[in-house]
Amino acid sequence: MKITILYGTETGNTEMLSEDLESEFGSDHEIEVKNLSDVAPEDLDLTVFHVFLCSSYGDGELPASAKPFAEALGASDTDLSGLRFAIFGLGDSDYETFGHGSEQLADMLVKHKAEQVGPRLIHDAQGGDLAEDLAFPWFEERVAEVEALSDAA
Amino acid sequence: MPHKIAILGAGPSGCYLAQSLLKLDDALEVDIIDRLPVPYGLVRYGVAPDHQGTKGVARQFARLFERQGVTFIGNLDVCTGDHGGEITLAELRELYDVVVLATGLPTDQKLGIEGEELEGVIGSGALTRAWNDHPDSHDLPPAKTGKTVTVIGNGNVAMDIVRILSKGEGEFEGSDFGTHHAERIAAAGIERIEVIGRSPAHMAKFDPVMVKEIGKSARLRFEIADLQLSAGAEADNTRLQALATLAGIAPDDARCTVSFRFGWSPVRLVGAGGKLTSAHFTRADGSEALDLPSDTVITAIGFCDDARLGRADLVAGATDIDSGRLAPGLYAAGWFRRGPRGTIPENRADSQAVAAAIVEDLASLAASDKPGRAALQARFDRLTDYAAWQRIDEHERATVSEGRVRSKLRSRRDMLALALNETETPS
Ligand SMILES: Cc1cc2nc3c(=O)[nH]c(=O)nc-3n(C[C@H](O)[C@H](O)[C@H](O)COP(=O)(O)OP(=O)(O)OC[C@H]3O[C@@H](n4cnc5c(N)ncnc54)[C@H](O)[C@@H]3O)c2cc1C
Numbered sequence: 001m002k003i004t005i006l007y008g009t010e011t012g013n014t015e016m017l018s019e020d021l022e023s024e025f026g027s028d029h030e031i032e033v034k035n036l037s038d039v040a041p042e043d044l045d046l047t048v049f050h051v052f053l054c055s056s057y058g059d060g061e062l063p064a065s066a067k068p069f070a071e072a073l074g075a076s077d078t079d080l081s082g083l084r085f086a087i088f089g090l091g092d093s094d095y096e097t098f099g100h101g102s103e104q105l106a107d108m109l110v111k112h113k114a115e116q117v118g119p120r121l122i123h124d125a126q127g128g129d130l131a132e133d134l135a136f137p138w139f140e141e142r143v144a145e146v147e148a149l150s151d152a153a
Numbered sequence: 154m155p156h157k158i159a160i161l162g163a164g165p166s167g168c169y170l171a172q173s174l175l176k177l178d179d180a181l182e183v184d185i186i187d188r189l190p191v192p193y194g195l196v197r198y199g200v201a202p203d204h205q206g207t208k209g210v211a212r213q214f215a216r217l218f219e220r221q222g223v224t225f226i227g228n229l230d231v232c233t234g235d236h237g238g239e240i241t242l243a244e245l246r247e248l249y250d251v252v253v254l255a256t257g258l259p260t261d262q263k264l265g266i267e268g269e270e271l272e273g274v275i276g277s278g279a280l281t282r283a284w285n286d287h288p289d290s291h292d293l294p295p296a297k298t299g300k301t302v303t304v305i306g307n308g309n310v311a312m313d314i315v316r317i318l319s320k321g322e323g324e325f326e327g328s329d330f331g332t333h334h335a336e337r338i339a340a341a342g343i344e345r346i347e348v349i350g351r352s353p354a355h356m357a358k359f360d361p362v363m364v365k366e367i368g369k370s371a372r373l374r375f376e377i378a379d380l381q382l383s384a385g386a387e388a389d390n391t392r393l394q395a396l397a398t399l400a401g402i403a404p405d406d407a408r409c410t411v412s413f414r415f416g417w418s419p420v421r422l423v424g425a426g427g428k429l430t431s432a433h434f435t436r437a438d439g440s441e442a443l444d445l446p447s448d449t450v451i452t453a454i455g456f457c458d459d460a461r462l463g464r465a466d467l468v469a470g471a472t473d474i475d476s477g478r479l480a481p482g483l484y485a486a487g488w489f490r491r492g493p494r495g496t497i498p499e500n501r502a503d504s505q506a507v508a509a510a511i512v513e514d515l516a517s518l519a520a521s522d523k524p525g526r527a528a529l530q531a532r533f534d535r536l537t538d539y540a541a542w543q544r545i546d547e548h549e550r551a552t553v554s555e556g557r558v559r560s561k562l563r564s565r566r567d568m569l570a571l572a573l574n575e576t577e578t579p580s
Pocket residue numbers: 161162163164165166167186187188189192193194195196198199200201204207229230231232255256257258277281310313461462486487488489494495496497498500
């Protein structure tokens with residue numbers, strides 16, 4: 001399957017996770033990885049399954065590399081109907097606004113009529129889990145869901 | 154042969170630089186050298202012990218050594234000729250095609266006022282190094298405070314210090330803050346912390362979330378003064394909003410009062426018998442004066458160069474400091490390049506730009522005939538490597554006290570004993 005992974009990061013943890021997903025699943029799927037800073041909302045290919053990975057900063061804000069995309073999306077009436085996406089967050093439960101960055105991004109995408117597949121999972125920098133240990137099974141499940149949806153259609 | 158690059162300093166800038174270089178050209182041979190036996194710079198020795206999530210960025214850096222072929226060379230102090238050290242910068246440049254200085258800025262900026270040498274005046278760098286068990290602190294007297302502490306400065310480092318001083322002994326769960334430090338703070342019985350800065354509150358340097366975090370500790374009372382100086386600020390100013398969340402906190406059983414004051418410049422520290430007794434401040438226009446009785450003053454107003462690598466001359470003579478180019482084959486990154494400003498993410502962007510400049514310059518350089526690390530390994534027999542760090546790391550995680558995630562080895566000797574498999578076992 002064709003999959004586009006888009007990440008928003010500040011210190012690079014989310015970028016590393018994106019690369020890990022690509023190396024883990026790249027032989028089974030046609031995966032393209034991009035920084036959200038290099039993508040404009042109107043350029044998204046609505047026929048491709050998108051996986052968003054996004055951390056949180058400040059007081060539950062988006063990380064720097066996701067901000068221009070979010071601002072552009074917020075300021076536009078881009079219609080994302082038909083776009084299927086899943087979203088995974090990176091955060092730190094020390095902050096009351098745990099996972100709010102990915103939540104904001106998910107809400108915006110849905111508001112622009114994209115269809116979210118499966119739950120948003122958040123890796124906690126305080127916890128003992130490695131991000132990839134949570135994200136790999138989550139990614140497989142989301143891909144299976146999208147495959148089932150496409151088969152049904 | 155591939156070009157050989159020595160990055161001096163294994164802090165965030167050095168590590169991000171290695172990461173970016175290899176993204177641009179994975180054939181490069183990259184070594185990261187540090188004067189300490191262990192990597193990660195201020196991620197290990199500056200970022201607060203109770204901010205383990207932030208320290209998590211070290212997992213990215215570990216990849217460099219574990220999977221991406223970068224070599225860590227620890228316990229090698231590089232200096233210019235007149236500052237001791239084990240090898241000079243000039244010698245190192247002979248061994249590599251490119252040397253990058255990413256050694257940070259470790260020295261506490263002085264206030265430049267009378268009384269700074271009094272007993273009871275501590276710099277934020279010295280204090281946070283001690284709290285993070287930096288080996289340079291090992292042979293210094295333990296950092297301690299009296300009952301009234303004045304913190305001068307309003308940046309995030311000041312907020313880290315206020316938070317740690319004002320937390321209860323039991324509030325360090327999940328951190329790697331040594332129990333010996335927590336006990337010493339508790340024993341001091343701090344009753345009042347004055348946090349005082351030059352800017353008005355709405356322009357203070359701290360991140361609002363850092364202020365709010367201080368409010369989460371139990372049994373603190375807060376006082377916020379000088380808000381009249383911010384009368385003209387926007388209603389949605391996030392710093393004022395953060396301070397407002399503290400203003401209402403005043404429990405009956407408060408252990409300690411944390412008082413924020415704004416718009417004051419320090420003019421003099423006053424003591425008796427060589428010991429600090431008070432700190433004096435004035436308004437910028439001289440209209441008012443303030444005298445704060447203090448057992449301890451902590452200065453948190455920034456950092457500067459330790460002069461050991463001749464930074465001032467290198468920067469002044471730089472080919473193009475904005476891209477990190479100091480001289481042919483010599484570059485600078487991170488705090489060393491741009492000054493003691495900016496958080497970890499800013500160093501990432503900075504290092505990406507410097508890496509691009511290096512790779513651009515390398516394109517017109519002949520293939521390498523430099524010996525690189527082989528020459529260092531032949532000359533020095535007490536270098537540490539990444540496997541040594543892994544042994545130290547494992548030991549520190551295996552010997553933790555209750556409620557902590559790590560118990561740091563505090564002395565260079567103990568680190569080297571484990572690192573070099575010397576017979577002495579760490580105490
Ligand atoms: C107390 C404190 C708390 C902070 N907290 C945060 C935070 O929570 N979040 C955040 O984003 N940022 C924080 N920062 C800022 C962050 O630490 C810096 O932006 C960052 O560490 C700068 O990276 P650097 O690599 O340039 O320098 P450093 O991290 O200082 O690394 C320099 C390295 O060079 C080595 N070195 C020095 N001299 C020599 C020599 N002569 N030869 C060989 N090696 C040498 C040092 O041992 C060190 O390992 C904090 C800073 C401080 C001081």
